[in-house]
Amino acid sequence: MTITEDNNARRPTWAEIDLDALAENLRVIRERVGREVKVMAAVKADAYGHGAVPCARRLEAEGVEWFGVALPEEGIELRRVGITKPILCLGGFWEGQQKACLQQNLTPVVYRLDMIESLDRFARDAGVIADVHVKIDTGMGRLGVRADDVSQFCAALQGLRHIRVDGLMTHLAAADDPAQDDFTKGQLARFELAVEIFRERGFAPSHVHAANSAAAFAYPTARGEMVRPGATLYGFSRDVLSPNITPPRLRPVMSLHSRIMLLKTVGKREKLGYGCSFETSRESLIATIPIGYDDGYRRALSNRGRVIVGGKLAPVVGRISMDLTLIDVTDVPGVSLRDQVTLLGRHGALTITAAEVAELAGTISYEITCAISSRVPRIYANV
Numbered sequence: 001m002t003i004t005e006d007n008n009a010r011r012p013t014w015a016e017i018d019l020d021a022l023a024e025n026l027r028v029i030r031e032r033v034g035r036e037v038k039v040m041a042a043v044k045a046d047a048y049g050h051g052a053v054p055c056a057r058r059l060e061a062e063g064v065e066w067f068g069v070a071l072p073e074e075g076i077e078l079r080r081v082g083i084t085k086p087i088l089c090l091g092g093f094w095e096g097q098q099k100a101c102l103q104q105n106l107t108p109v110v111y112r113l114d115m116i117e118s119l120d121r122f123a124r125d126a127g128v129i130a131d132v133h134v135k136i137d138t139g140m141g142r143l144g145v146r147a148d149d150v151s152q153f154c155a156a157l158q159g160l161r162h163i164r165v166d167g168l169m170t171h172l173a174a175a176d177d178p179a180q181d182d183f184t185k186g187q188l189a190r191f192e193l194a195v196e197i198f199r200e201r202g203f204a205p206s207h208v209h210a211a212n213s214a215a216a217f218a219y220p221t222a223r224g225e226m227v228r229p230g231a232t233l234y235g236f237s238r239d240v241l242s243p244n245i246t247p248p249r250l251r252p253v254m255s256l257h258s259r260i261m262l263l264k265t266v267g268k269r270e271k272l273g274y275g276c277s278f279e280t281s282r283e284s285l286i287a288t289i290p291i292g293y294d295d296g297y298r299r300a301l302s303n304r305g306r307v308i309v310g311g312k313l314a315p316v317v318g319r320i321s322m323d324l325t326l327i328d329v330t331d332v333p334g335v336s337l338r339d340q341v342t343l344l345g346r347h348g349a350l351t352i353t354a355a356e357v358a359e360l361a362g363t364i365s366y367e368i369t370c371a372i373s374s375r376v377p378r379i380y381a382n383v
Ligand SMILES: *Cc1c(COP(=O)(O)O)cnc(C)c1O
Pocket: 042, 044, 090, 171, 211, 212, 213, 214, 228, 229, 230, 231, 232, 240
């Protein structure tokens, strides 16, 4: 054997990101909400693990009007690669980031007066007007001006010469849950009242928005002029949308794959993995695959997860460890070393969705794709 050096050689574990599926999901959303409604694509948290830069590039090319990120740092990353559409920083900004927001043309969400006052000072010094979106807390209880304080807040804002209220927004806590319909309607009513107060005080926000994916699909009145989908863009629906709506035909954007690195026959009543949590009930063919919880293949899937190999579903056996996972391939005819293993996504006639994996791991789709770590390269299809 000769030793060759190949700098591109790597472990065969990867996530494929299908940008055509992303574009198609955007079209499905637009069809549902109507062409006149703008779309702010939520690309925070590296586009829910899908890669913010390639996703934003494609979405910008597809005509998305706005981007939503959590942190100014994430917005700066998008500006650095040439994204020009408006970017809303959903969590606001941190002390010391006022200048960066102004220079990079990032629009912060604001919810504290001291925050807006400091931005006003920076804008004055720079000789510019800073756009902000004011967030109203109508029931989520997380960020926002409390609905009861809106009048007072407005009055204080009127004194700030270098701030322009470009938008008003709120966030709904339970738009996916028909049992919480009254609560959601209450949130929307409180928001409408807050918008009214701003308008009476002479503010003329160009963007009034409330709807995440769940609300965009279930509450037409929440759509306003703009919706803020994230999860549905990435193809999640079962654990995102209300069970009462006709499920849209969304396509998963991420799939996760690896290859068999070792195959072995083990006898009946052998224990496998840390803690000896699995014991074979028959002579078994066991495969080792190079992916573990450090890659985001969650340990909670130990003895529960399933993967696709050779056109069959194969169970995860034993504890998932940091870098390795065992699967039982006894019932997979013709299985061999280096065969592709699909942990998420479609292979042949079989599909494993993020929602299925999430249910087994006791969480939601969002957390499954966000958790796929940077150790797993993203391979972009249909760029
Ligand atoms: C993340 C986020 C969204 C998108 O929510 P999805 O459920 O992924 O559609 C919308 N609005 C705000 C404020 C968010 O933080």
